[in-house]
Amino acid sequence: MLFAALIASGCRPTPGKPMLPPTTGQPPIEATGAPVRPPAQMMPLPAPTANAGAPALMAEPTPDAARHPTLADLWEGRAHFAVDVAETGLPMGESDTLVMSNGALWSYVHASDRSAGVRDQCGEPVAFPGCVVIYASEDGGHTFTLPDPPTCLIECAQCPCDADVDHIVQQQYPRVVVAEGRAWMVYEYLGRVMLRTSRDGRLWSAPAHVADSLVWHLWYRDCPAEERIGEHPFTTFDYECLRGGPPGVFVEDGTVYVFMAQGQNPGAMGCFKRAVDDDNAAFQPCANNPLFVGAAAYGPHERTDAVANPFFDFRTISSAEIQRLGEGAERRYYMLYEGVRGPAQGDPGDTQFGLGLARSLSDQIDGAWGKYPVNPLLVDLPGNIGLGHADLVVLDGRTYLYTSLDGVTRSRLALIWDELAR
Secondary structure, eight states: OHHHHHHHHTOOOOTTSOEEOOOTTSOOEEOOOOOOOOOSSOBOOOOOOOOTTOOOOOOOOOOOTTTSOOHHHHHTTSEEEEEEESOOSOOSSOEEEEEOTTSOEEEEEEEOHHHHOOBOTTSOBOOSSBEEEEEEESSTTSOOBOOSSOBOSSOOSSBSOOHHHHOTTBOEEEEEEEETTEEEEEEEETTEEEEEEESSSSSBOOOEEOTTOEEEOTTTOOOOGGGBBOOOTTSOOOOOEEEEEEEEEEEETTEEEEEEEEOBSSOEEEEEEEETTOTTSOOEEOSSSSSEEOOSSOOOTTOOSGGGGGGTTSSEEEEEEEEEESOGGGOEEEEEEEEEOOOOTTOSSOOOEEEEEEEESSSOTTSOEEEOTTOSBSSOTTOOTTTSOOEEEEETTEEEEEEOSSSSOOEEEEEEEOGGGO
16 A cells, blocks of 8 residues: 555655655655645636436445345355456456446546546546546446546646646545435545545535545654554554555444544554534544544564464554444444555565454444454465455345455455355
8 A cells, every 4th residue: 555655665764744655666755834826827727517307326235135245244154245246347456446327337437547547527647546437337346447538537626737736646545325315435545544525426526525535744743652553573663653545434323433543563543524504523533533543563574474474464454445234223333444564575575364243342433343253254375465445335135245356356245144054
């Protein structure tokens, strides 16, 4: 992951200014806090296109627990994920998929000129890792395609686009949910978590920086224990605090919750919240923050196979995908997340990725959580870089998961009953 790679790189900022993670191949960027002014000569943006006839947004349906297994059944050992569609056409860039009112599926993915020939809305090629685009499916989520010409979804504030204003070079790891009459999108930009909203899933608001997320040194500002970056046996120690990285989002009962990585070695899952209707309010830590913490140690240095599974989330925890199940006092929240153990000796960057499952211990989303006792799911270590970014979708009451099992293709898995549970 980008923010993890930066910490391992040994980059050092100018004293007095926090350092933000650079995009791949770019020099470090110093955060001044000053507004970025548009260039003196700008081309006006075209007027937004009308969305006449576009499908309406629809909140994701609830799994039909009477007919199909749910994550609760997986937790209890009665169900598992099995490959349903081996190749969906989704790229290795992490997806988050919505079911639209007309039955189409929209998958929000970050892509670039290098990965998919993507141009920004001013016509310029987009640098890797890229901007948010929509891959669409008209066959019930079996296959997805990127419209031609491939263009960034979110319009820039002016032409040419400005990275600091529009985040056009890194709208990475997008998560999108529909609630309270809006779509809510979070993504990572240079280690920070950004939030945008939309009424139709196409035209998006200006970004809001969530919870002062950043990766920084202690000389810039202090950080609580859960945001400290500890020692890793096979990375260079430099940055000392982290709050940010690949995010997650969930909205209910007038509150928007944003989830992000806190600290490293060990990593933790952070939770921050604010009222839905107070766009200018600062995000505050959830009642129980962090929700849970990764493995306390790297584990046996010489092992990078299934023996190391219990340590799969030592370095970082991020990329939360949330699903609510049950009602009243029986309500629980389930989270799929990415755990990274980090590099083995001699690896050039972060390795050993896994998919984790966690569950709230009460009916409160921001209370205490516990981790699934036999994490990671699906694949043993060393895993692959596309595995932990899970994309849950409910179709006709059944739970599906888009992810990568091999680091090459992005598949669809269906949650099915174990034979012994029938």
